[in-house]
Amino acid sequence: MSEEVKIGIIGYGVVGSGLYQILEKNGEEIRQRVGFGVRVAKIADVDWERQRPVMPPVEMRVGDAYDLISDPEIPILVETIGGTGIALKLVRAALEAGKSIVTSNKALIAMHGEELLDIAEAKGVDLMFEGAVGGTIPIIRALKESLEANHLDTILGIVNGTTNYILTRMADEELEFSDVLADAQKLGYAEADPTDDIEGYDARNKLAILSAIGFGLRARVEDVFTEGITRITQADLKYAAQMGYVVKLLAIGRRQGSRVELHVHPTLVPKNHPLAAVRGSFNAIFVHGDGCDDVMLYGRGAGDMPTGSAVAGDVIEAARNVVGGCKGRVLCTCLAAAEPAPMDEVDTRTYLRIRVTDQPGVMGKIATALGDEGVSLASVIQLDTDGQVAEIVLVTHLCAEGRLNRALERVKALDVVEEIASRIRAMDEG
Amino acid sequence: MSEEVKIGIIGYGVVGSGLYQILEKNGEEIRQRVGFGVRVAKIADVDWERQRPVMPPVEMRVGDAYDLISDPEIPILVETIGGTGIALKLVRAALEAGKSIVTSNKALIAMHGEELLDIAEAKGVDLMFEGAVGGTIPIIRALKESLEANHLDTILGIVNGTTNYILTRMADEELEFSDVLADAQKLGYAEADPTDDIEGYDARNKLAILSAIGFGLRARVEDVFTEGITRITQADLKYAAQMGYVVKLLAIGRRQGSRVELHVHPTLVPKNHPLAAVRGSFNAIFVHGDGCDDVMLYGRGAGDMPTGSAVAGDVIEAARNVVGGCKGRVLCTCLAAAEPAPMDEVDTRTYLRIRVTDQPGVMGKIATALGDEGVSLASVIQLDTDGQVAEIVLVTHLCAEGRLNRALERVKALDVVEEIASRIRAMDEG
Numbered sequence: 001m002s003e004e005v006k007i008g009i010i011g012y013g014v015v016g017s018g019l020y021q022i023l024e025k026n027g028e029e030i031r032q033r034v035g036f037g038v039r040v041a042k043i044a045d046v047d048w049e050r051q052r053p054v055m056p057p058v059e060m061r062v063g064d065a066y067d068l069i070s071d072p073e074i075p076i077l078v079e080t081i082g083g084t085g086i087a088l089k090l091v092r093a094a095l096e097a098g099k100s101i102v103t104s105n106k107a108l109i110a111m112h113g114e115e116l117l118d119i120a121e122a123k124g125v126d127l128m129f130e131g132a133v134g135g136t137i138p139i140i141r142a143l144k145e146s147l148e149a150n151h152l153d154t155i156l157g158i159v160n161g162t163t164n165y166i167l168t169r170m171a172d173e174e175l176e177f178s179d180v181l182a183d184a185q186k187l188g189y190a191e192a193d194p195t196d197d198i199e200g201y202d203a204r205n206k207l208a209i210l211s212a213i214g215f216g217l218r219a220r221v222e223d224v225f226t227e228g229i230t231r232i233t234q235a236d237l238k239y240a241a242q243m244g245y246v247v248k249l250l251a252i253g254r255r256q257g258s259r260v261e262l263h264v265h266p267t268l269v270p271k272n273h274p275l276a277a278v279r280g281s282f283n284a285i286f287v288h289g290d291g292c293d294d295v296m297l298y299g300r301g302a303g304d305m306p307t308g309s310a311v312a313g314d315v316i317e318a319a320r321n322v323v324g325g326c327k328g329r330v331l332c333t334c335l336a337a338a339e340p341a342p343m344d345e346v347d348t349r350t351y352l353r354i355r356v357t358d359q360p361g362v363m364g365k366i367a368t369a370l371g372d373e374g375v376s377l378a379s380v381i382q383l384d385t386d387g388q389v390a391e392i393v394l395v396t397h398l399c400a401e402g403r404l405n406r407a408l409e410r411v412k413a414l415d416v417v418e419e420i421a422s423r424i425r426a427m428d429e430g
Numbered sequence: 431m432s433e434e435v436k437i438g439i440i441g442y443g444v445v446g447s448g449l450y451q452i453l454e455k456n457g458e459e460i461r462q463r464v465g466f467g468v469r470v471a472k473i474a475d476v477d478w479e480r481q482r483p484v485m486p487p488v489e490m491r492v493g494d495a496y497d498l499i500s501d502p503e504i505p506i507l508v509e510t511i512g513g514t515g516i517a518l519k520l521v522r523a524a525l526e527a528g529k530s531i532v533t534s535n536k537a538l539i540a541m542h543g544e545e546l547l548d549i550a551e552a553k554g555v556d557l558m559f560e561g562a563v564g565g566t567i568p569i570i571r572a573l574k575e576s577l578e579a580n581h582l583d584t585i586l587g588i589v590n591g592t593t594n595y596i597l598t599r600m601a602d603e604e605l606e607f608s609d610v611l612a613d614a615q616k617l618g619y620a621e622a623d624p625t626d627d628i629e630g631y632d633a634r635n636k637l638a639i640l641s642a643i644g645f646g647l648r649a650r651v652e653d654v655f656t657e658g659i660t661r662i663t664q665a666d667l668k669y670a671a672q673m674g675y676v677v678k679l680l681a682i683g684r685r686q687g688s689r690v691e692l693h694v695h696p697t698l699v700p701k702n703h704p705l706a707a708v709r710g711s712f713n714a715i716f717v718h719g720d721g722c723d724d725v726m727l728y729g730r731g732a733g734d735m736p737t738g739s740a741v742a743g744d745v746i747e748a749a750r751n752v753v754g755g756c757k758g759r760v761l762c763t764c765l766a767a768a769e770p771a772p773m774d775e776v777d778t779r780t781y782l783r784i785r786v787t788d789q790p791g792v793m794g795k796i797a798t799a800l801g802d803e804g805v806s807l808a809s810v811i812q813l814d815t816d817g818q819v820a821e822i823v824l825v826t827h828l829c830a831e832g833r834l835n836r837a838l839e840r841v842k843a844l845d846v847v848e849e850i851a852s853r854i855r856a857m858d859e860g
């Protein structure tokens with residue numbers, strides 16, 4: 001029998017269970033392929049009463065994660081608890097104890113990646129986190145290894161499955177946000193507390209990680225401009241569709257000279273763009289570099305088996321490094337702290353839905369107010385008059401957000417303008 | 431100054447030049463990111479008279495590749511000559527001399543991968559070939575590392591940029607194959623001798639490699655059913671479009687129990703399928719596994735910089751293994767020789783264009799002849815009558831090729847049938 005590497009799993013929830021299942025199911029195939037076995041030795045969880053679809057044998061179950069951390073026979077631990085509380089303490093302790101760590105915890109890596117990678121480097125162990133961004137999509141390894149020779153200028157994509165699921169159903173079934181959210185919660189596509197997803201915080205964490213790895217510029221999550229999907233209405237989706245767009249929550253990272261712009265927000269995506277075809281809980285990430293040109297990776301962004309697959313890939317890699325005696329082979333790829341470009345200086349095209357008094361000359365006044373700040377219009381539709389109030393819908397040409405903000409102050413000050421009901425950024429097609 | 435790994439390049443053509451350029455341009459960024467430098471020390475080519483867009487300094491140029499193979503200061507050699515003649519001799523010699531090899535040579539790996547990987551394993555060095563399939567697309571690393579825990583059942587995609595370019599232009603500009611081919615040759619999108627591309631041999635080599643890596647089943651290229659795009663006509667593209675399809679040259683690998691079916695041929699792809707949106711010289715590869723579900727990777731399939739980017743990624747990985755003392759870390763992932771499923775036993779849907787005498791009852795006779803062998807029809811259009819001869823265009827439901835072949839013998843024997851003008855397989859939609 002060939003060699004075997006033992007691993008421990010900390011936290012037996014969705015991802016922990018997916019990892020356990022895939023390693024059990026394909027254990028023999030993995031052994032033949034990589035030349036040694038990878039075996040789950042212990043799984044730690046605080047609650048073994050709760051029934052999961054697949055339960056590990058009783059002898060594998062442990063209550064205290066420190067039993068795994070102190071086990072000299074287990075060189076690799078997988079953290080699947082999530083969050084930055086107990087997970088941070090345990091990962092820190094495990095790295096200090098010389099364990100290689102695999103995690104799918106995006107908040108942990110986004111907020112504490114630097115500290116943890118430093119410990120891993122000092123201890124000569126691995127810290128891998130493919131499952132933290134894009135579920136099953138091999139984006140981290142692509143950025144750290146395959147595309148490493150490139151100077152990348154753009155990383156953007158759909159990195160949150162819950163919001164993409166909600167936006168897809170809103171568009172397909174002509175439902176409002178709150179109705180789809182309630183149903184998504186019932187079906188398990190959204191958490192009981194969906195804030196992290198629908199407010200864009202989850203996507204923000206992932207974008208911070210992608211920027212650190214892809215650009216070598218480590219951003220603080222607070223520097224990522226973040227807007228969720230809660231204010232997207234059926235009216236906006238319909239107007240957008242009329243103009244040839246679908247609405248997606250995009251995480252966008254771009255180099256701007258020595259700075260980097262990082263923003264997460266609902267975005268109008270042209271219908272013929274490959275990202276427009278990413279539906280339901282799928283994710284997709286676009287990368288542009290000086291050698292590779294456009295590259296896109298697409299796959300399931302969440303779920304027990306898809307994320308379990310990504311984590312298992314990392315586990316096998318970490319095990320290869322244990323067997324080959326080269327732990328810590330690929331660690332931090334961050335060059336420097338990112339200098340964030342303020343959102344005011346980010347160029348975007350913007351969709352606006354403006355409620356106005358229904359009287360002649362309104363469009364002219366708005367166009368003039370925008371034009372006075374140098375904001376020009378790419379397309380305009382005016383619709384839905386009810387005799388008193390009308391809606392004007394327009395998309396601007398590319399302009400800096402700061403300039404648009406000033407222009408919108410002028411628009412709001414017009415006596416014919418009731419309110420700016422919606423403002424959604426649009427993807428730059430040029 | 432940190433450590434530096436020297437590499438040699440054998441062959442200074444399109445890929446060799448792309449690799450040299452990307453390592454020169456981004457050398458400093460790569461050094462900061464990976465912690466050591468990767469420097470091109472020598473480049474061997476038999477012809478330094480021919481001018482290329484970017485020429486390396488004279489002191490780097492070498493005429494005899496064995497100067498690189500025998501240089502003890504160069505642990506990594508990149509082979510970019512192509513083909514299985516001198517390239518095979520040199521790679522064999524370099525591996526025997528203990529060099530790690532990076533290559534983008536698909537024919538070499540498809541036909542001699544087993545022998546070369548065995549030498550690499552015996553010598554404890556790396557043999558990497560990301561650039562051999564899908565140009566810049568990180569599909570080999572995804573299969574060997576990221577998705578390694580999966581049991582994969584399907585790998586299919588567009589893996590030849592030349593044919594995709596030709597098919598895209600034929601559809602967009604309503605041109606016939608031979609006209610686009612001539613123009614593509616003028617523009618450099620097709621070789622002077624385009625046989626390898628247009629007959630599907632290049633795609634066949636790539637599919638053999640993907641099967642070996644992804645399924646762990648090593649196929650002989652002769653076992654891959656292969657049909658090129660030379661017989662695709664404007665008429666077929668138009669009929670296909672009418673029925674909601676575009677035509678793509680697909681390489682398709684599927685497990686069939688303990689066997690594997692491998693086939694390359696023009697294929698009708700539904701317009702709303704992501705592969706239908708892969709245009710021009712882009713490539714895309716779909717993978718389906720038990721953990722990851724559907725994954726798609728998309729990018730440029732050829733070109734100096736895109737393929738140079740993939741090769742450079744491998745070079746950096748090989749250099750990491752040199753520095754970390756773990757050469758040969760990820761080698762052969764092939765479990766066994768593939769047992770090929772004969773094409774007769776492969777289920778497909780098939781588009782048929784049949785020229786018939788223009789008289790009543792023809793359609794009934796054809797449908798009956800097909801039905802007698804159990805082949806049923808999914809859709810039928812009948813068009814383009816010129817008074818004497820008419821064309822019937824139809825798509826069958828899924829059936830084994832052998833059964834369809836027998837049915838087509840019956841159809842051909844009908845006195846009302848002039849000829850079966852076209853037969854194109856269609857993607858199974860579910």
